[in-house]
Amino acid sequence: MDKFEQAFNEIIEKDLKVEPRDWMPEKYRKNLIRQISQHAHSEVIGMQPEGNWLLRAPSLRSKQVLLAKIQDEAGHGLYLYSVAETLGISRQEMNAQLHSGEAKYSSIFNYPTLTWADMGAVGWLVDGAAIVNQVSLQRTSYGPYSRGMVRICKEESFHQRQGYEIMVQMANGTPEQKEMAQDALNRFWEPSLMMFGPHDADSAHSSQSMAWKIKRESNDHLRQRFIDRTVPQAHFLGLTIPDENLKFNEETGHWETSPFNWDEFWNVIKGNGPCNRERLDHHKKAHNENAWVREAAAAYSSKVETSVA
Amino acid sequence: MESGDRTWEVFIQKKPGLAFKHAGSCHGYDKKMAIQNARDLYTRRGEGRALWVVPTEAIVSVPLDDAEAFFDPGEDKAYRHATFYKIPDGVSHL
Numbered sequence: 001m002d003k004f005e006q007a008f009n010e011i012i013e014k015d016l017k018v019e020p021r022d023w024m025p026e027k028y029r030k031n032l033i034r035q036i037s038q039h040a041h042s043e044v045i046g047m048q049p050e051g052n053w054l055l056r057a058p059s060l061r062s063k064q065v066l067l068a069k070i071q072d073e074a075g076h077g078l079y080l081y082s083v084a085e086t087l088g089i090s091r092q093e094m095n096a097q098l099h100s101g102e103a104k105y106s107s108i109f110n111y112p113t114l115t116w117a118d119m120g121a122v123g124w125l126v127d128g129a130a131i132v133n134q135v136s137l138q139r140t141s142y143g144p145y146s147r148g149m150v151r152i153c154k155e156e157s158f159h160q161r162q163g164y165e166i167m168v169q170m171a172n173g174t175p176e177q178k179e180m181a182q183d184a185l186n187r188f189w190e191p192s193l194m195m196f197g198p199h200d201a202d203s204a205h206s207s208q209s210m211a212w213k214i215k216r217e218s219n220d221h222l223r224q225r226f227i228d229r230t231v232p233q234a235h236f237l238g239l240t241i242p243d244e245n246l247k248f249n250e251e252t253g254h255w256e257t258s259p260f261n262w263d264e265f266w267n268v269i270k271g272n273g274p275c276n277r278e279r280l281d282h283h284k285k286a287h288n289e290n291a292w293v294r295e296a297a298a299a300y301s302s303k304v305e306t307s308v309a
Numbered sequence: 310m311e312s313g314d315r316t317w318e319v320f321i322q323k324k325p326g327l328a329f330k331h332a333g334s335c336h337g338y339d340k341k342m343a344i345q346n347a348r349d350l351y352t353r354r355g356e357g358r359a360l361w362v363v364p365t366e367a368i369v370s371v372p373l374d375d376a377e378a379f380f381d382p383g384e385d386k387a388y389r390h391a392t393f394y395k396i397p398d399g400v401s402h403l
């Protein structure tokens with residue numbers, strides 16, 4: 001083992017942070033780029049299902065809130081692209097990987113948002129699941145990723161609370177509204193649980209990521225934490241978790257659920273979810289239609305590299 | 310990277326008088342765009358009232374494996390610290 005590798009191993013062992021210009025194993029770098037770019041793409045693609053309701057938000061307040069949330073998600077995407085860029089990949093390359101299908105994003109965003117209650121369910125469940133994952137990632141071994149997570153977590157709590165507020169309003173509204181809330185929960189419950197990824201035994205990248213402390217807790221562990229937090233929140237709303245086998249285990253203190261439909265999960269990952277095509281096409285279209293902005297900015301910058309406004 | 314597009318390191322001063330602190334990085338084709346992007350990205354919730362952006366390639370750092378030798382001159386000079394000196398009892402304001 002050379003002195004570089006030794007220095008790296010020591011950082012991991014002592015729970016310190018690896019910084020961009022430190023030596024790191026090539027596979028550590030690759031692993032990080034894959035995970036962080038996937039995370040960034042998820043934030044960016046995640047704006048689409050919510051953008052779908054921006055012009056139909058039921059009040060000025062809810063429109064302002066939704067807009068602020070979507071803007072935060074754009075920010076999260078940009079923080080994360082910047083983090084990945086410290087590892088030697090450019091944003092342009094990451095975009096190309098997204099467009100070619102080489103890079104993935106979270107499957108949850110391939111489900112449509114059909115009613116206003118879905119804005120509640122997305123904030124409550126999707127952001128809620130993301131928070132559980134991101135809080136854990138605050139302790140990741142790569143310094144810029146960890147600092148990005150701290151910043152993101154601060155912003156996320158508003159996202160989940162605004163979602164739950166919508167759920168409270170719908171669940172306490174007219175019978176039709178309550179039905180919409182239940183329907184949104186029915187559709188988003190299992191996909192939210194699958195956001196944590198495959199079971200630990202079937203997770204391709206998990207063990208090495210855990211050894212390098214890129215990931216700090218396993219998929220199943222994080223998923224269980226989310227379930228235990230969320231079930232009582234659903235009960236408070238007077239809604240039913242769409243799982244007839246759901247039961248509380250007095251001994252372990254955990255809620256137990258039915259096995260998930262993993263065929264569905266893999267099917268969506270492989271690109272056959274209800275909105276995969278639409279999400280990617282929209283991203284490509286926006287990117288291509290904005291080419292002239294990038295060209296103009298490049299032309300302008302070559303003329304005026306003088307002083308700040 | 311696309312021509313003209315660069316990354317910039319962002320530093321924020323939380324309040325007047327405090328040191329500027331590194332917050333992350335952003336993109337921008339020129340200085341003005343970089344500092345506006347830094348504002349939109351890093352100060353949406355009153356994180357600060359002053360901003361610096363510096364082209365990423367302008368940052369110089371010490372490689373990890375050199376750190377020991379590089380910082381060594383500062384390690385063994387106890388006499389640079391106030392606690393090194395013995396002052397007789399009864400003397401104050403020192």
Ligand SMILES: [Fe+2]
Pocket residue numbers: 043072073076130152156
């Ligand atoms: Fe986010």
Ligand SMILES: [Fe+2]
Pocket residue numbers: 073127130156159
């Ligand atoms: Fe969020």
